[in-house]
Amino acid sequence: MTEFDYDELGLVAGLEIHQQLDTATKLFCECPTELREPEEAERTFTRYLHPTRSELGEIDEAALEESKVEREFEYLAYDTTCLVEEDDEPPHRLDEEALATALEITQLLDMDPVDRAHVMRKVVIDGSNTSGFQRSTLMAHDGEIETSEGSVGIEDLMLEEESAQRVEEREGGVQFSLDRLGIPLVEIGTKPDISTPEQAREAAERIGMLLRSTGKVKRGLGTIRQDVNVSIEEGARVEMKGVQSLDDIDDLVREEVRRQVELVDIADELQSRDASVGDTQDVTDVFADTDSGVIRGALDADGVVHAVPLYGFDGLVGRELQDDRRLGTEFSDHAKRHGAGGIFHTDELPAYGVTEAEVEALREAVGAGEDDAVAIVADEPDVATGAIDAVAERARTAIEGVPEETRGANDDGTSEYLRPLPGAARMYPETDVPPVDPDPSEVETPELLTEKVQRYQDDYGLDAGLAEQVAYGRRWPLFEERVEAGVDATLAAQTLESTVTELRRDDVPVENLGDDHFRGVLDLVAEGELAQEGVPELLAALAEQPDREAAELAEELGLGSAGEDEVREAVVEVVERNSEQVEEEGMGAFSGLMGECMGALRGKADGDLVSEVLREEIQQRA
Secondary structure, rough: OOOOOHHHHHHHEEEEEEEEEOOOOOOOOOOOOOOOOOOOOOOOEEEEEOOOOOOOOOOHHHHHHHEEEEEEEEEEEOOOOOOOOOOOOOOOOOOOHHHHHHHHHHHHHEEEEOOOOEEEEEEEOOOOOOOOEEEEEEEEEEEEEEEEEEEEEEEEEEEOOOEEEEEEOOOOOOEEEEOOOOOOEEEEEEOEEEEEEEHHHHHHHHHHOOOOOOOOOOOOOEEEEEEEEEOOOOOOOEEEEEEEEHHHHHHHHHHHHHHHHHHHHHHHHHOOOOOOEOOOOOOOOHHOOOOOOEEEEEHHHHHHHEEEEEEOOOOOOEEEEOOOOHHHHHHHHHHHHOOOOOOOOOOOOOOOOOOOHHHHHHHHHHHOOOOOEEEEEEEOHHHHHHEEEEEEHOOOOHHHHHOEEEEEEOOOOOEEEEEEOHHHHEEEEEOOOOOOOOOHHOOOOOOOOHHHHHHHHHHHOOOOOHHHHHHHOOHHHHHHHHHHOOOOOOHHHHHHHHHHHHHHHOOOOHHHHOOHHHHHHHHHHOOOEEEEEHHHHHHHHHHHHHOOOOOHHHOOOOOOOOOHHHHHHHHHHHHHHOOHHHHHHHHHHHHHHHHHHHHOOOOOOOOHHHHHHHHHHHHOOO
């Protein structure tokens, strides 16, 4: 990957971190915040959404483009779904637990909370909310975090409702699930202080650590998302949405810089060629006898072929902007937004069944010369018209430079067009929810995870690696609880982190293990009723039978802690069975026999005791 001089390019970047809060109920109703499986849905209903005007009579550009594609939205409703979620009842007051957690986060980010928090409506008509808008509340502003490359300002913190979960795309619409809709969410926006890809990733990691320090945020895939805003001096601000992994942020910034550098270069070249975009035309007759499968399929379904001449674009439509993404791919993204499957263009033709003769006929039909390019769309008439118009408009912006837009992040570090950047016209007051007066004095600042790691080393004697595993893991509250109850700290830490990881690698369904299972197992060890070596087997059994009690299952499996007499009896039996090896090797036989002894005792005995007895028995016979 090409590495640029980001300072010379004038790279400016900022982050928007969206983190779900782990509250009992949703932000504006009393429904639970647990996710459901689509097959659990009890019924469905549909909506058609349309943009509304702001208080100043303006319509947001992003919402307007979304409305050009008529789609039906189907929603999966469950036994927990309420009228608020269906938009058949006004929202209730802001959830108190969510408010308190948001205030904790503002303190960790060194932010100034607002005196009065007003709920606003943000127009969103992509189907992700039944009401056609998302409710959002400004909670704080003007914070700061530190990175190794300097401080990064925090612009604002919003408390919002999570969107509905997209289940599947359908012809003419989208299906959503209402289980996620309304889960409390904080959106943290940084100032544009980030100047390198590495700093972007570090800033996101720092904010993520601060969020997890509250112990009140949801964990797992999809519970935190990062949007990244990127621009270079000669480019434009582009927002990349839906970054799932922190590991992807620096690559996304690098790839977006590369894309903008290429687009700026293409614009310079187009301007030097005095490039322009012609009128769209119907060129169906050119392909009347085509053998191209895509075009033939469209024509056989009473479709048409529309084209747009791109004067001066020859060789540039196929110019690579990112890996496997070209300027033509950008055009195709816009066509797809209007229902088309994609486009063909002359930089890649003849190909896909399109012949050289058809390319020449196409050029002649639209008046394109050898320095020009032509893009075509084959589809049903309405789709082809909207798609080729979108391609023409995107081609015009290519002459100007880099367009401001919202893009979707891909797993390989590239991105694809989603919609124009939203503006202020999509925000207006929510009149159904009264404002609240936040009181930060009622909230305690939580301990940072970095501080927790150090405390675990100092107070409990954990090594640095294990201390970090526990502090950054999901079960640190349980760890502290059991240590306070008398469980050995190292045992508790290893059980909750290392042992669980090993069991997961062995395909044990550890997701079935709850806090009560761990309490039962750890308490058995602390009481001398279970040897530490028996912990993995008992946890594995509990994971397979989560409705059983730890003590009951340990007894059934014969995992009770063995006394010294039972240990010595098992060790003597192993030593006598291997008497020749003991006579020949002496203590050299220890390692092999130790494993055999532990196997014979099936995890019922402490390893230190078995080791001590085995050494004694070998020394007596050596």
